[in-house]
Amino acid sequence: MDLKETQLSSEPIFQGTFVTIARDAVRLPNGNEGTRIVIRHPGAACVLAVTDKDEIVLVRQWRYACDQALLELPAGKLDVDGEDPAECALRELAEETHYNAERVKLLHTFYTAPGFCDELMYLYQAEGVKEGSILENDEDEFTETVLLTRDEVKAALKNNEIQDAKTLIGLQYWLLNS
Structure with missing residues (x-):
């Protein structure tokens, strides 16, 4: 089964000194669209x-x-x-x-x-x-x-x-x- 979700778009919600919070639209494995809130961190x-x-x-x-x-x-x-x-x-x-x-x-x-x-x-x-x-x-x-x-x-x-x-x-x- 293919579990991959593919990013369709990304909208920054917050940009801090070292993290960004984004709202991403994704294509789900079943072909539907979904939304993911993601915190991007430098590691x-x-x-x-x-x-x-x-x-x-x-x-x-x-x-x-x-x-x-x-x-x-x-x-x-x-x-x-x-x-x-x-x-x-x-x-x-x-x-x-x-x-x-x-x-x-x-x-x-x-x-x-x-x-x-x-x-x-x-x-x-x-x-x-x-x-x-x-x-x-x-x-x-x-x-x-x-x-x-x-x-x-x-x-x-x-x-x-x-x-x-x-x-x-x-x-x-x-x-x-x-």
């Missing part, structure tokens, strides 16, 4: 960083849309068209935490909310993680660095204390593959 990178003491480096930050502080992997959007997601991951780790990494290795890519958004997330494993970053968050970003052991991560997962999808994906990878 993002997140990083799974583990210290020499086998602690995962997380950040706690306020997420306005959720009206709560969430515990997450360090992450951020690609700042410019064509930015290397690996460089983004290294930068976000250094800006949001007290840690740097020598390099990162791509583990997986995934869509964060494919029902309405085209954001592609790049999940990286940091290598050569060391404390000592002197970079700072963006002016409108406030984070607290949190280190958790494997047992603490398992307890946090069991108690539903981690609700962010990219973090759930990254932590499951860490727990199952290392």
